[in-house]
Amino acid sequence: MLKCxxxxxxxxxxxxxxxxxxxxxxxxxxxxxxxxxxxxxxxLEPYVIQNxxxxxxxxxPVKKRYSRRQLCRILTINTLRDTFPLDRAxxxxxxxxxxxxxxxxxxIDDAQLYLLLCHVVCRLEQSPTTDSEAIGRLCADALTDYxxxxxxxxxxxxxxxxxxxxxxxxxxFTQEAVLQLSYLK
Numbered sequence: 643m644l645k646c647x648x649x650x651x652x653x654x655x656x657x658x659x660x661x662x663x664x665x666x667x668x669x670x671x672x673x674x675x676x677x678x679x680x681x682x683x684x685x686l687e688p689y690v691i692q693n694x695x696x697x698x699x700x701x702x703p704v705k706k707r708y709s710r711r712q713l714c715r716i717l718t719i720n721t722l723r724d725t726f727p728l729d730r731a732x733x734x735x736x737x738x739x740x741x742x743x744x745x746x747x748x749x750i751d752d753a754q755l756y757l758l759l760c761h762v763v764c765r766l767e768q769s770p771t772t773d774s775e776a777i778g779r780l781c782a783d784a785l786t787d788y789x790x791x792x793x794x795x796x797x798x799x800x801x802x803x804x805x806x807x808x809x810x811x812x813x814x815f816t817q818e819a820v821l822q823l824s825y826l827k
Contacts, residue, residue, distance in 0.1 A: 648759055648810055649721035651685040657767035662760035666710060674707035684716050691716060698743040699732050711745070714756035722806065724813035738802045749795040758784045762807045772811060778804050
């Protein structure tokens with residue numbers, strides 16, 4: 643069954659391992675993306691994305707072009723804002739990557755973090771659960787190849803990933819509840 647990748651309008655079989663990377667990689671073969679493309683992929687109005695740049699939620703585009711890393715930050719924030727107020731979503735990302743408008747202090751690349759989120763979502767599509775311990779194990783397993791830049795970084799990323807996955811699930815449940823409510827009319 644086709645769903646959209648988290649925080650995007652990109653339809654995919656999200657239960658298929660590696661689908662997010664397989665879809666995102668070709669998009670950047672010709673270089674970075676224009677604002678209109680990022681807007682289309684995220685479902686966000688261009689002014690929203692520009693506002694997020696002005697507010698320091700992501701680094702400014704270079705020559706009006708957005709990198710894969712920036713697109714993934716946008717998709718991650720878009721995923722989280724379904725559950726959290728924008729400032730809380732950005733606080734979570736700051737917990738992992740410090741100042742959001744400065745990539746030099748990041749402990750994980752935003753594209754890698756987004757792909758980890760998609761990986762865990764894929765696993766949950768294959769074997770659904772809402773058990774927080776099981777989700778925690780999935781998040782820990784997803785970080786097997788992660789090389790921490792300093793002691794404790796893995797745990798920090800793992801905690802943030804678990805919150806992101808839980809927020810994603812909460813959003814999915816909310817959407818399902820709204821759908822069921824519409825059937826009552």
